[in-house]
Amino acid sequence: MGLLVDGKWQDKWYDTDKSGGKFERQASKFRHRIGGSDGKFAPESGRYHLYVSLACPWAHRTLIFRKLKKLESHIDVSVVHPEMLDNGWEFGDYPGATGDTLFNFEFTHQLYTKVDPDITTRVTVPILWDKKLNTIVNNESADIIRILNSDFNALTGNYDDYYPELLRSDIDEINELVYHSINNGVYKSGFATTQEAYEEAVNALFDALEEVETRLSSSRYLVGDTLTEADWRLFTTLIRFDPVYHGHFKCNKKQISDYPNTFGYMKELYQVPGVAETVNFDHIKRHYYFSHTMINPTQVIPVGPSQDLMSAHGRENIGK
Numbered sequence: 001m002g003l004l005v006d007g008k009w010q011d012k013w014y015d016t017d018k019s020g021g022k023f024e025r026q027a028s029k030f031r032h033r034i035g036g037s038d039g040k041f042a043p044e045s046g047r048y049h050l051y052v053s054l055a056c057p058w059a060h061r062t063l064i065f066r067k068l069k070k071l072e073s074h075i076d077v078s079v080v081h082p083e084m085l086d087n088g089w090e091f092g093d094y095p096g097a098t099g100d101t102l103f104n105f106e107f108t109h110q111l112y113t114k115v116d117p118d119i120t121t122r123v124t125v126p127i128l129w130d131k132k133l134n135t136i137v138n139n140e141s142a143d144i145i146r147i148l149n150s151d152f153n154a155l156t157g158n159y160d161d162y163y164p165e166l167l168r169s170d171i172d173e174i175n176e177l178v179y180h181s182i183n184n185g186v187y188k189s190g191f192a193t194t195q196e197a198y199e200e201a202v203n204a205l206f207d208a209l210e211e212v213e214t215r216l217s218s219s220r221y222l223v224g225d226t227l228t229e230a231d232w233r234l235f236t237t238l239i240r241f242d243p244v245y246h247g248h249f250k251c252n253k254k255q256i257s258d259y260p261n262t263f264g265y266m267k268e269l270y271q272v273p274g275v276a277e278t279v280n281f282d283h284i285k286r287h288y289y290f291s292h293t294m295i296n297p298t299q300v301i302p303v304g305p306s307q308d309l310m311s312a313h314g315r316e317n318i319g320k
């Protein structure tokens with residue numbers, strides 16, 4: 001784990017001293033869209049590449065959108081090794097990892113310094129890479145899923161819309177709660193270095209999960225009966241919760257399987273055609289338990305839980 005400072009890799013853990021033990025996430029640096037009026041990044045088949053970790057919930061969102069929006073033949077993917085240690089994300093041999101299929105780099109930080117040799121940044125995935133200009137288009141998953149949702153529609157003919165105009169304000173509102181208290185909330189709980197910071201995060205997380213559970217008792221999805229990006233953004237945290245966050249990040253007031261509506265909803269999303277293929281529990285567990293040695297110094301990976309995610313979700317009549 002580390003970061004680039006003036007283009008040099010430094011092996012440093014997150015600095016929580018300045019923030020009273022709180023984990024604070026850095027803002028993403030590359031925020032371009034595809035198909036903008038300047039014509040810089042045109043929507044072309046085969047031009048763009050996604051760098052992902054199968055373990056990472058933020059990268060996972062982009063893989064789901066690539067699948068749902070039928071972009072697999074237009075945007076290829078490199079998958080990093082699940083272990084993220086002294087050199088940050090690495091490319092290497094591991095079942096399900098691909099190596100860097102564009103440059104054969106060893107480390108993900110080499111992509112960032114290829115774009116800017118003097119860059120100062122954390123080295124995160126996902127990365128949407130432009131093979132033509134050899135640069136990063138975007139490294140913010142919230143943007144990348146919107147790019148995949150709409151910027152290639154004319155190319156693919158797929159107009160399925162997970163951020164429909166009419167629902168945008170409702171989607172934005174629930175995204176706020178889910179992002180701060182749940183998606184990032186599990187990290188704020190797990191990476192807190194004081195009791196106070198941990199309790200603040202974990203209590204906000206479970207308050208938000210209760211709110212989601214109540215909402216899902218009368219609504220099929222987060223925003224009524226339409227499956228939107230808000231659901232996919234929540235899903236990638238929910239699917240990691242019982243195997244990882246509950247134990248490793250000490251988010252243990254309850255498990256997702258204790259919330260009947262949320263658990264059924266998570267199974268329904270998992271069962272959407274193509275989605276289960278984007279979920280790799282081996283990468284997920286290996287990444288967290290093996291990489292965060294300050295939380296789990298033995299690097300022992302728990303065997304459970306055993307959950308049948310293909311069992312009946314029972315959500316057909318909710319909200320009717």
Ligand SMILES: N[C@@H](CCC(=O)N[C@@H](CS)C(=O)NCC(=O)O)C(=O)O
Nearest residue numbers: 056057058122123124125139140141
């Ligand atoms: N805001 C970014 C966050 C991405 C992110 O933090 N990814 C994690 C993996 S789950 C990462 O690469 N962390 C490395 C680091 O922070 O040094 C997004 O949503 O794309």
